[in-house]
Structures are given as C-alpha cells and as structure tokens.
Amino acid sequence: MSQFISLLKTILNVNFGISALRYRFTKEKSRLWEPVLIGLSIILGGGSVISLYTWFLQGVYKGGQILNSPELVLILALLACQLMVFIFGIFYVISAFYFSNDMDILVPLPLKPYHILASKFLIIVINEYLVTWPMLLPAIIIYGIGMRPGIAYWFKSFFILLFAPGIPLVVVSTFVLILMRVVSIRKSKDLMVVIGSLLGLLLGLTVNYFVQKVPEDNPQQFIQDLIVSRADVIQSIGQRFPPSLWATYGLARQGSEGWMYFTLYCLISLVLFVFLLWLGNLIFYRGLLAEQEVTRRRKRLSTEKINTEVEKASTPVKALFWKEWKLFLRTPVYAMNGLAGMIMVPFLMLMPFIAQEGKIKALLMQARQPNFLMWTTLSGAGLVLFTSSINIVACTSISREGQTFWISKVIPVPAKQQVTAKLLHSMAISCLGILVTTTVLGIVLRLSLLRLFIIFTLCLLGNLLLNALNLLIDLLRPKLEWNDPQEAVKQNLNGLFSILFTFAALAVFAVLTVLLVKAGISEWIIYAVLGLVMGLLTIPSTAALYALAETQYKKIEV
Amino acid sequence: MLKINNLSKSYNRGAIKAVDHLNLHVKPGEIFGFLGPNGAGKTTTIKMIVGLLNPDEGSIIVNGYDNQKNPIEAKRSIGYVPDTPTVYDRLTGIEYLNFMADVYQVPPNQRKERINYFLEMFDLTDAAEDLIKSYSHGMKQKIALAGALLHNPALWIMDEPMVGLDPKSSHLLKELMRQHCQNGNTVFFSTHILEVAERLCDRIGIIHRGKLIAVGTLDELRGGEQAETLENIFLELTEQ
Ligand SMILES: Nc1ncnc2c1ncn2[C@@H]1O[C@H](COP(=O)(O)OP(=O)(O)OP(=O)(O)O)[C@@H](O)[C@H]1O
C-alpha cells in the first residue's frame, strides 16, 4: 500500500508539475507574472462561464419546482457531467494508460499492473474534478439552499462529488483496455487506435442519445405526467442510465431510502473500480507492451526503391508541411484530439435527422422555409465555423515539437517559412472539418450549392483568422518541455486560451450579424460584410504572426 | 572557419556562469577537440554556435557569417549533431533524410548519392523504411548524423559523437571526419575519450568552469615534456 501511495504521489507531482512550479517560483522570480496572468484569465473566463451556467441551473431548478420535482437540477447536472467525462475520458484514458513515456520507468519497477493502472486512473479522476466540480457544485448548492435538506445532504454531496467521474471512467477504461488488447495483435496499430476510439465514442453517443431521449411526441402529455407523479420525471430522464438516478435519489430522498440509494451508488462505483483493476491485471500489460513495439518491415530495400523515394525533392515549406502532416496523423493522441470534434459534431447533427422524430422534423421543415433561409445559412455558418475552429492543431503546433524543436532552430529555414508551413497545416485540417460539416449540413437542411459555398467561404476566412491567432498564442508561450505527446495537447494551457479566444471571436461575429440583420440590410450584403470583416481582420493577425515569428523563434532556447 | 570572441552565457539570471569570456579560433581544415570535465560548459558553447542558445555577450563567426546577424547563412554552413539525438520518432529513416535534404536544399542529383552513401555506410539501408521510433539508440544517433552531414557543410559540430556508437561505426565516423578535413572543411567536436582526441585532433581546447584553460596542438599542450599523456595534462589542468 505504501508503495502505491508513493507511486501516486510521484505521478501527481509530475502531472501537475509541482516540482517544476516550485523551481520556477524560487529560481526564476522574474517570470512570476506569467502564472498570475494565467490564473487571472482562467478566473475571469471560467468565472463568466460558470455564472452563466449557474444562472441556467437556477432556471432549471425553478422549472423543476413548478413541476414539483426540484431534483431535476441535480439529475441534469449529474447527467451532463457524466456525459462530459465519457466524451473526454476516452482519449484521456488511452493516452494516460498507453501513450505516456513514464511507463518505461514504471513497468520495470516491482509493481503489479493494477498498481500502475489504479494510480493512473486516480490521476485521471483528479484531473476530471477540474471539470466535474464546477459542473456539479452549482447544482448541489442551488438545491441545498433551496430545499434545506439538512446536514446529511451536504455530507452525501461530498461523496457524490468524489465519486461522480468514477462510473463513466470505468466504462471508458474497460473499453480502452479491450480495444488496446484487440488492436495489439494488428498491424498499423496507431491508425487502429484512432479509428477504434473514434468509433467507440460515436457508439457511446448513439447509445446515450437513443437511451436518454425524452418522449416528446406529446409534450403536453409529458408535462402532465410530470406533474402527476414526481418520480416519473426523474425516471423518464435517467431511467436508462441508473447511476445518475441513484446519485440523485441518494441526495434528494430523506431518511433511510436516501441512504440506501447513496450506498448503492458508492458501492457500485467501488465494485466497478475493482472489476477494472482485475481486468487490468489480466490484460493491461499485454496491450501496453505491444504498444511499445513498433512494427518493423526489416526487409532489405533495393537501391532503386530508395532512389525513387529520394528523388522527390521539394521546397523547405513543402517539406515542413508534409512533416507536420505525417507527425500529426501518426501520433494517435494528436490525431484523436484534432479530428474528434469535426467528426462528432456532424454525427450529432445527423443522428436526430436519421431518427426522424416529430419535433425535429418540424424544426427542419421550418429551417427550409424560404423566409427562414437567411437565418439557416447564418447559423449554419456559425456552427461550421465553431466545429472547424475548436481544435488543438494551431494552438499547440509549436508545443508539439517538444524535444525535437532543436531541429527547427538549427535548419537554415527562416522562422517565417516554418510558421507558414504550420499555418498551412492547420488550415488543411480546418478545411477538412469545414468540408465534412458543410456536407452534412447540406444533406440535413437541403441548402442550395450557392448557400453552401457561402458557408464554406465564410468559414475558410474565419478559420484563417482564428488559426493565425491560435498559432500566435503558441508562438508566444510554447510548451516544449514534455515527456509524452498528450502533455503537449492535453496539459497545455494554450488550448484553453485558444478556446476562450475562439468563443470571444464567435461572440463578436454573432453580435455583428444580429446588428446587421436588425439594421435591415439585405441578405447578400450581410454575407459580403461578414466576409470582408473577417478578411480584413486576418491581415493584422497574420501580420503580427509573421512579425513576431523571427524574434520568438530566436528567443526560445533549447 | 569558426571564430568565438569573448563569449559568455549564464543560466538562471547569472546564478550559474556556464561560459565565461571564451575566445577561440578554429582554422579551416582542422579537427578541433573540445575537452573538459562534466559541467564545464562544452554543450553550452556548442549550442550557442549552432544557434540553440543566445549568448549573453560576445560573437560567433561561422564561415565568415556572424551567427547573430546572418543566422541563415551561418546555419547553412553547419552540420550539427546533438548529444542526445532526438529526431522525429514517427518519420521513417528515409523520410527524415529526405526532409533534411529538402530543408538544407541539397540538389536532387547529390541527394540520391549522399543518402545512399550514408545509409550504406552506417548499415541503415535495411531499416530505412521503418519508423525511427523502432531504432536502437545507436541507430538513432547514426540517422541524426547522416541527416546533419547530407548537405556537406563546411563546419561539422558534434557533441560527444562517439557515445553509443559501436566500434565499427565510430571507426567509420573518425575516417569520415579525417576525409572531411582533407577536403578543406572543419570539424569541431566535444568528447570525453582522450585517446580519440589524442589521435584524431589537430588541435585541442580544454574548458574548465566556463573558461578556456588551454588550447593548442598536443605538443604545445605537453610543453616540451614528451612523455606526458593527454590524460595527465587534462587531470593536472582541471585539478583546481
Ligand atoms: N538548462 C540549464 N539550466 C540551468 N543550468 C544549466 C542548463 N544547462 C546547463 N547548465 C549548467 O551549465 C553548466 C555547463 O553545462 P554544460 O551542459 O555546458 O556542460 P558540459 O561541459 O557539456 O558537460 P558534460 O560533459 O556533462 O556534457 C553546468 O554547470 C550546468 O549545470
């Protein structure tokens, strides 16, 4: 046990860079302003999101009270939180379990596989708290203040907070363990891992969607049902995913019934966790060891073959661009993080379309109305811009070089050209996202080719602007000191900055659009104005990027 | 070929003085060995020459180009092999060499010949199509070496190049260094293997606590006492 505790402590230290932080605070005092600035922007950015969320939850709570089921707010928060853990967990678990370099050090130590698995799992749980607590706490506090359920409620809340990420993470981890075991016997493992995990994610979302949807054919009836029996509300929503139901009952019910559900929830979490450890002990190392092995061809290359490979000479920018592509696609953590968003969102759009529910059908019909087409096009463009720009490609593009950054500093290629290659690479991936989402949009909404073209062009310009800005963020504070690739994308604050930036930009465009519409300007001019504004904004942002490239590349010492 | 004037560098805002007013002149056609105890400042000096670190003061002239004022030309004249060869793990060997040939703009006719030459010489032809991730430590070092030398740079800069190479490869590397200098080029490398320095180098510099404490041919370092080995000289000089 003490072995396990010291292992956990060490990994925690590495994970949060505690020693590194201490070093920075004591040795490099001059850079103190940096953490302060980062902390401030997180508090400001995060604070505004949380207050918006709290405001929304208060609405849900009041609505629940009217329906005579105030615990609606709890179940909503718990469900959302567990879905969140599920979606982000899958990549997190794969990279922490299989693609982290500290495994080279951990495996030879006299530890059981489940020791390592357990410590990694707990690290992920602790990391998830950063997301789940801000999601759950407001709901728990709103309910607690409103209903005054007594001291036992607060006591139980504490444990629910601790256990909340547990069950979805165990489900995800089990899937990952099995996936890696299966994949380990195949060739081209890296690709299989990416495809497998994306499929797993889509499967999970599908199950979630069809299982959790509220019967809405007859909303009137539904609401009446709700009012008649309060148990029904919760059951109809959380029915198919019992854990969040138990947690809610455990919190909201009085007396021994509440305690029973609470115990059930905690027990199931623990049992599942033990099951995961048992499974891990059986198959974890096999998948892990296979992952460390790289397939080799080991066949003698004829000189002619090499010669044909070699003849493809190209310009430095082109060479850098293709290098970016290859490294991005061949590193599973990068590919998954970069591509997940642009696959998931179109999929989520397609699902209700395929399901063909009454309400959605009506909505789609509405969107296709001629007098509605402008709104459909504009919000479609907004959606496509959002999905294609929320990725980690540009904002980690220098960070991802990590230990190999010395090559970029040593080669006789001006920083401007290197940045150009990176910008082109992030644009290529954005283009992929735009194409996929626009196509799905075209299918679902039956928009004309002209409108699809407008969406495409607007999003292309918007992405150029955002990618240049995100690249600038990474240029200003790249994170080059990491040991495994997931640190470069997952534990990189630039990702957070980029999201805040992107949200801000989208908000500005949304406000601008609404203003233009309100001013009664005709549809086609609105598109032109939006395109023009985006295009004009691109000029200073790329100019700043290029102006800073040379000095920043020189400033970064490795 | 390589002129270092009054070069200084400290870490942690002056707390650690890694290189202290270093002056050094390496002539064309010379193999220069850079010796010194652990932590003496060899790697720091080398990183400043190739542009990985910015000097606090002083200047570095490579092949006539100041590496602060004309960094691109200076870089083009250098082939650098670091002490730990971290290259792109997820490229194949041949992809990596092709990439290096592209960024150094090696002409197509030369690149074919040179890539084949290095692959053959370092016994990497079989592994050329595999990901570098699957290479052994020495193989990684050899591919890094090949990548750095493809463009036939006027100045080779190597940080402990023999570490991790098998006897055959290190023999080949030494031959390569000799050949390169015979063609009028220059090699500058750091090492802890004194026999190599003794036999291979035209001139030797010894750095201690950031300062160059001795420089010259082996005979000059001996100062007339023919029996003195380089080991003895080194130990005496770095005693304090
Ligand atoms: N990134 C760094 N941060 C702080 N101090 C450093 C850093 N790199 C080197 N140093 C310090 O600078 C001094 C010189 O280090 P350097 O790596 O140049 O030595 P070296 O001669 O290459 O040693 P070795 O033979 O062990 O390779 C040492 O005191 C070292 O502690």
Ligand SMILES: [Mg+2]
């Ligand atoms: Mg060194």
